[in-house]
Amino acid sequence: MSKKRVGILTGGGDVPGLNTVIKSVVYRGAELGCEVVGIRRGWEGLTHVDLNDRASREHYILPLNRENTRTIDRTGGTFLHSSRTNPTKMKNLPPVLKGQKFEAKESSTNGVTSTVFDVTPAVLKNIDMLGLDYLIAIGGDDTLSYASELNRKGIKVIAVPKTMDNDVRNTEYCIGFATAITRAMDAIERQRTTVGSHEHIGIFRVFGRDAGYTALYTAYVTGLRCCIPEYKVDLKHLIELLIDDKRKNPSNYSLVVLSEGAQWQGYTAKEYGEADGFGHRKKMSVAEDLSGEIKRATGEESVISDLTYDLRSGSPDFIDRLVAFTFAGMAMDALEEDKSGMMTAINEGRYVMAPIPDPKLGPRKVDIASMYDTESYRPQYDYKTGLPIFLTRP
Numbered sequence: 034m035s036k037k038r039v040g041i042l043t044g045g046g047d048v049p050g051l052n053t054v055i056k057s058v059v060y061r062g063a064e065l066g067c068e069v070v071g072i073r074r075g076w077e078g079l080t081h082v083d084l085n086d087r088a089s090r091e092h093y094i095l096p097l098n099r100e101n102t103r104t105i106d107r108t109g110g111t112f113l114h115s116s117r118t119n120p121t122k123m124k125n126l127p128p129v130l131k132g133q134k135f136e137a138k139e140s141s142t143n144g145v146t147s148t149v150f151d152v153t154p155a156v157l158k159n160i161d162m163l164g165l166d167y168l169i170a171i172g173g174d175d176t177l178s179y180a181s182e183l184n185r186k187g188i189k190v191i192a193v194p195k196t197m198d199n200d201v202r203n204t205e206y207c208i209g210f211a212t213a214i215t216r217a218m219d220a221i222e223r224q225r226t227t228v229g230s231h232e233h234i235g236i237f238r239v240f241g242r243d244a245g246y247t248a249l250y251t252a253y254v255t256g257l258r259c260c261i262p263e264y265k266v267d268l269k270h271l272i273e274l275l276i277d278d279k280r281k282n283p284s285n286y287s288l289v290v291l292s293e294g295a296q297w298q299g300y301t302a303k304e305y306g307e308a309d310g311f312g313h314r315k316k317m318s319v320a321e322d323l324s325g326e327i328k329r330a331t332g333e334e335s336v337i338s339d340l341t342y343d344l345r346s347g348s349p350d351f352i353d354r355l356v357a358f359t360f361a362g363m364a365m366d367a368l369e370e371d372k373s374g375m376m377t378a379i380n381e382g383r384y385v386m387a388p389i390p391d392p393k394l395g396p397r398k399v400d401i402a403s404m405y406d407t408e409s410y411r412p413q414y415d416y417k418t419g420l421p422i423f424l425t426r427p
Contacts, residue, residue: 038068039368040165041097043111044075044118044176048197048209049349050357052105052112054171057361059097065369070163071095075172076179077118079156083129084163094163106354109347120156120179122149130155153186160188167368169193171208174201177376178392189373191364192389197345200244202390202397204378205423208360210246211352213239213344217251220340221288227336229284234275234327234335238320239344241292245399247344248292253412255290260319262294263399266410271297272330274410279333289410293341295319359384382421400425 041058043051055071062069072078073093083089095101095113105112122140124147126133135150160168160183167189170180173196184190194201197213217239228235239247245261252259258274260266271289278287294302302319324335349357360377367375367386378387399405404425406413417424 036066036068037166037368038070038164039167039169040070040072040160040163041113041169042072042075042078042171043113043115043195044170044172044179045115045196046173046345047110047115048195048345048353049109049212049347050208050353051171051195052102052108052110053349053354053357054193054195054208054361054364055097055112056102056106057358058169058365059102060099061362061365063099065365067368069097070165071097071113074114075116075118075176076120076156077116079159080118080120080123080152081127081129082159084159086129089129107348109345109349117175119175120153121151121182123152124149126150126152153182156183157186157188167191167373169364169368171195173198173207174390174392174396177201177389181389181392184374184389189371190389191367191373192376193360193364194376194378197247198241198244198396199246199250200241200396200398201376202394203376203387204380205382205421205425206356206379208353208357209345209349210250211356212347212350213247214250214254215350216344216347217247217290217340218254220338220343221251221255221257221290224336224338225286225288228288229282229286231334231336232279232285234279234324234333235286235288236320236323236335236337237288237290238293238318238337238339238341239290240341242294243396243398245292245295245405248290248295249399249404249412252290253414255288257288257290258410259290259292259412260295260297260410261292261399261405262296264401264405264407265300266295266297268297268300268326269330271410272327275327276331276333289323291319291323293319379421379423381426382423 059069078093082093140149171193180192195208197209199210241247248259275287320337363377375386376389
């Protein structure tokens, strides 16, 4: 294999395991004689960089080697930093692109219309100026949607899925998911003592804007009820279940896990703040709203615990280290074989290379019929024989 120059970036929210991928790509690249170039702050590193300006170049472009990546896999976060930049929908042109002409279009989010710019021509120019033969993009469905766009433009892209929501299509598993569930499980088990001591109802909020995998699997391993975005529960029935759980518990408490996008009939989670580059606004706490409904209906007090950001912090667990190292090796295998337009994945419990997901299809959702009990608001535990280890198929 002739010497190749490989770019690598991380986009969207951080999760444990990203640094494992980065280090492994660098080490394998050294064995193959590749030069690996880190692009800092995700897609922003290719939209905002001025390659003719030394300070800008040093800020966004970081040559990677064994020395500067030797210990990064021991910690969480991302060594390359991240952003939620969408090069196809830039509201404001960065200074380096001011005065240049780009395709403009109208974009609407929550009824607000604004003009956005597609700066993909600048991204393509920077990739060319950097001399990148391949680009490895590590991200969730938003980040990988732009990787798909670059692939259509002829850039040789390899995608690596990561998200604690586990909702990227074409794979059963995304880096960061197992650590998030382990963190949630540990937090809930610790907080049982506080909730029980005060004889309250414990409400735990986890990430999951559009898909409920994090809440569902947390509930699965803790034996709790849960509410997920894919199914609108009946509020009265939910409260009755929680009160019944409380009364039957010798310690007189009950617990429930909520996705941030969970809803009940007649209720939609409120949003606040400015939308990011992919049109997402932050959601206000559904846990706070449920607590208020419980108080009004029964007089019972709640203890609310927002586990969201805590679940994405710290070093990865065994599964996320294993998958991250393996996905990195698969990405470099594909590169060595001159394959592109592919994503590392797990399908039917096996490691495979899959197509980069079609962004038009959106995130992968929980299959209610096979995974969620709509009467008890619990995960379904029966009839799992023959399923892959993560109990689902892409």
